[in-house]
Amino acid sequence: MTLRFFLRQIVAAVAESVAKETGLVLPDGFAPRIDYTPDLKFGHYATPAAMELAKAFRQNPRAIAEKLIAAIDGRAFSKIELAGAGFINFTLNQTAIGKVAAFADLNAWLVSNESEIHSDKVIFEYVSANPTGPMNIVSARAASVGDSLTRIMKAAGHKVTREYYVNDYGNQVEKLGLSFAYRYLQKFKAVTLPEDCYQGEYVIEYLDAMLDAGQVDNALLLSADKIASLNEAEWLAQASRVFAPLGVSAILGEQQKDLKSFRTEFDRFFSEASLHASGAVLAAGDALEKKGKVAVSDGAKVFLSKEYGDDKDRVIVRSDGRPTYLLADIAYHADKVARGFNSIIDIWGPDHHGYIARLSGALKALGFGETPGQQFKVIISQQVNLLENGEPVVMSKRLGKFQTMRDLIQKIPVDVCRYFFVTRGLNTHLDFDLTLALDQSKKNPVYYVQYANARIHSIFRECGEPPGHINIEHLAVSAAGQAEREALLFWLLRFPELVQDIARNYEIQRLPEYLYQTATLFTSFYHAKNNRIKDLLAANAGEAALLLSLCNLTTQVIETGLALIGITAVREMHREDAD
RNA sequence: GCGCCCGUAGCUCAGCUGGAUAGAGUGUCAGACUACGAAUCUGAAGGUCAAUGGUUCGACUCCAUUCGGGCGCACCA
Numbered sequence: 001m002t003l004r005f006f007l008r009q010i011v012a013a014v015a016e017s018v019a020k021e022t023g024l025v026l027p028d029g030f031a032p033r034i035d036y037t038p039d040l041k042f043g044h045y046a047t048p049a050a051m052e053l054a055k056a057f058r059q060n061p062r063a064i065a066e067k068l069i070a071a072i073d074g075r076a077f078s079k080i081e082l083a084g085a086g087f088i089n090f091t092l093n094q095t096a097i098g099k100v101a102a103f104a105d106l107n108a109w110l111v112s113n114e115s116e117i118h119s120d121k122v123i124f125e126y127v128s129a130n131p132t133g134p135m136n137i138v139s140a141r142a143a144s145v146g147d148s149l150t151r152i153m154k155a156a157g158h159k160v161t162r163e164y165y166v167n168d169y170g171n172q173v174e175k176l177g178l179s180f181a182y183r184y185l186q187k188f189k190a191v192t193l194p195e196d197c198y199q200g201e202y203v204i205e206y207l208d209a210m211l212d213a214g215q216v217d218n219a220l221l222l223s224a225d226k227i228a229s230l231n232e233a234e235w236l237a238q239a240s241r242v243f244a245p246l247g248v249s250a251i252l253g254e255q256q257k258d259l260k261s262f263r264t265e266f267d268r269f270f271s272e273a274s275l276h277a278s279g280a281v282l283a284a285g286d287a288l289e290k291k292g293k294v295a296v297s298d299g300a301k302v303f304l305s306k307e308y309g310d311d312k313d314r315v316i317v318r319s320d321g322r323p324t325y326l327l328a329d330i331a332y333h334a335d336k337v338a339r340g341f342n343s344i345i346d347i348w349g350p351d352h353h354g355y356i357a358r359l360s361g362a363l364k365a366l367g368f369g370e371t372p373g374q375q376f377k378v379i380i381s382q383q384v385n386l387l388e389n390g391e392p393v394v395m396s397k398r399l400g401k402f403q404t405m406r407d408l409i410q411k412i413p414v415d416v417c418r419y420f421f422v423t424r425g426l427n428t429h430l431d432f433d434l435t436l437a438l439d440q441s442k443k444n445p446v447y448y449v450q451y452a453n454a455r456i457h458s459i460f461r462e463c464g465e466p467p468g469h470i471n472i473e474h475l476a477v478s479a480a481g482q483a484e485r486e487a488l489l490f491w492l493l494r495f496p497e498l499v500q501d502i503a504r505n506y507e508i509q510r511l512p513e514y515l516y517q518t519a520t521l522f523t524s525f526y527h528a529k530n531n532r533i534k535d536l537l538a539a540n541a542g543e544a545a546l547l548l549s550l551c552n553l554t555t556q557v558i559e560t561g562l563a564l565i566g567i568t569a570v571r572e573m574h575r576e577d578a579d
Numbered sequence: 580g581c582g583c584c585c586g587u588a589g590c591u592c593a594g595c596u597g598g599a600u601a602g603a604g605u606g607u608c609a610g611a612c613u614a615c616g617a618a619u620c621u622g623a624a625g626g627u628c629a630a631u632g633g634u635u636c637g638a639c640u641c642c643a644u645u646c647g648g649g650c651g652c653a654c655c656a
Contacts, residue, residue, distance in 0.1 A: 033596080033598095035595085035598075036595085037599085038598095038599055038600075039599090039600095042599080046598090046599085048597095048598055051598075051636075051637085054636075060636090061636070083599075084598080084599050085598080085599085085636060085637070086598095086636085087598075087599070130656065132656090167656055169656085170655075170656055171655055171656065172655070172656050173656090175655095272656090298654085299654095300654055302654090311581065311582075311652085314654095315653090315654045316654095317654085318654040319654065320654085322654085324653095324654065324655085324656090325655070325656045326656095328656090329656095350583080350584075350649095350650060350651075351650075351651055351652095352651085353582075353583045353584085353650090353651070353652095354582065354583075354651060354652055356583095357582095380583075380584080382583090382584055382585085382649090382650085383584085383649070383650065385649090423592080423593090424592075424593095425593090427583095427584065427585085428584075428585065428592085429584070429585060429648090429649065429650085431591080433591090436591090443604085443605080443618080445603095445604070447618060448604095448618075448619095450618090451616085451618055451619085454616080454618095455615080455616070455619095458615060458616065459615050460615095461615085462615040463615060498595090501595065502595095504596090505595075505596075507595070509592095509593070510593085510595065513593065513594095513603080516603080516604085517603085520603090523619070523620070524620080526615085526619095526620095527614090527619080527620060527621090532614085532615075533615065534614095534615045535615095573616085573618070
């Protein structure tokens with residue numbers, strides 16, 4: 001059990017008993033907050049519960065706090081104090097700590113703590129870049145954050161499915177096919193690529209690969225002889241239909257390679273075209289119509305999204321009968337609902353924020369959210385400004401000038417990229433300066449964290465492996481009165497609480513911050529004279545073993561934490577150059 | 580015009596559903612290697628949290644207005 005959960009149960013129980021005794025009623029759904037104290041000298045945890053209750057009880061917070069304190073069974077504590085305007089500060093005693101946080105191994109503890117949260121069946125969609133070109137740096141950001149968040153949610157105890165939506169249907173795909181057709185034609189004839197085609201050179205590369213692999217149908221193949229009598233318009237129409245799916249699968253394949261090298265995984269790549277093929281798209285329109293949320297305007301069917309806060313109603317079936325992208329997306333999300341997910345989370349790009357109202361409106365119209373616990377959450381990933389030498393790099397797929405995710409991975413180690421992307425909240429604009437990332441690579445925080453871990457393993461190599469079994473009570477006893485040990489130990493014990501928090505609020509940046517602080521606390525522990533394990537080995541073997549055990553817990557936290565953000569935890573580090 | 584994000588130390592940014600003295604890194608300055616790895620550590624300086632008003636026991640956090648910076652507003656996907 002986490003210490004925080006233990007305290008929350010206690011405070012909730014005494015709040016209830018105090019309320020009952022005095023004939024008062026707790027606020028609806030009252031769950032006391034358990035916070036960390038600003039400093040361990042105030043205790044391990046604090047609760048502002050008395051302040052939160054002040055209004056409902058119409059009493060002075062300090063008076064409430066006194067009643068709460070009086071009602072608490074003090075056996076687990078060495079100190080409970082009333083502080084400030086009505087904070088209650090808790091200092092747990094070592095026996096209680098050992099009993100509550102009883103674990104021999106960090107991962108076992110994480111698993112045993114899963115019961116503290118309400119486990120959700122979650123579908124998490126992220127990246128979902130269009131299969132019309134290589135992925136850019138915004139996709140890399142979404143990949144880092146989405147992948148890390150899903151790992152964290154799983155660690156907290158949720159059932160998570162990771163999905164990537166492939167927009168392999170519609171105008172853009174047709175244009176992609178046309179771009180391939182033109183590029184092929186250009187090999188035999190001087191024709192200009194139309195402006196609305198994809199201008200990037202990558203089309204030529206993929207085209208050549210297709211031709212080499214013999215994927216292009218013989219009937220379409222051109223030659224110098226054929227060119228003279230060619231009906232160009234007809235050929236282009238035919239060729240673009242053939243090239244479109246080939247192009248999509250080639251580009252998707254490359255995207256998947258990039259994602260893999262970025263250590264980003266998905267359980268499924270969901271094809272938009274499959275929704276059209278199965279009739280699911282139009283069926284979604286019918287479902288909305290049955291709910292009375294569809295009107296006809298100028299021959300088109302519109303979804304009445306204004307009822308859900310959108311600024312205008314949105315077309316879902318065009319006047320020519322073709323469904324819009326929105327309807328396909330509604331169908332896709334209806335499919336997620338049908339698969340039984342009750343938590344649907346998407347990461348979208350910054351240009352899609354206006355889209356939230358209409359899609360969440362459609363889900364509501366279809367009845368999603370009526371069952372308690374169902375939620376649809378969109379996390380908007382803000383822009384990434386790519387800088388090189390302080391100058392912005394222009395990104396435009398159409399013009400073919402852009403920094404791809406692959407360029408990024410080739411320039412900067414994946415560990416550094418991933419760490420960099422998760423150090424900022426998704427809702428902030430991000431300046432990624434390539435030169436800076438390279439220049440500072442040696443002073444990069446990710447190396448600092450890895451270094452701390454390598455140091456621990458160096459201690460193990462030097463002083464012997466730690467005992468396999470971690471005994472928290474013994475660690476707490478040995479930490480008593482030793483500032484560095486105490487700071488490190490209680491910081492480490494917060495790790496599962498942090499995992500729970502991030503799984504709830506998606507604030508991924510808190511994990512790298514935590515790990516950095518872990519490394520800092522460890523090095524300060526390491527430098528304290530009384531913690532020199534090497535010296536203790538002969539003098540006090542028992543204490544040496546305890547400190548090795550504390551190091552063991554530290555490395556478990558660092559390695560598990562790094563794994564949650566997809567970063568390698570090295571156990572030995574080597575300088576790249578001599579200076 | 581409407582909507583979204585941002586404004587915190589010289590620079591890049593944290594600040595956990597409102598909570599105790601606003602924190603890191605980097606840069607600057609002053610120190611520390613006969614030390615399980617100096618890819619390190621210790622210390623100093625650096626702030627009117629863009630501005631104004633409001634809400635309350637309490638505001639960087641919530642609300643309103645203003646000023647700055649960025650982005651988006653299709654029968655494209």
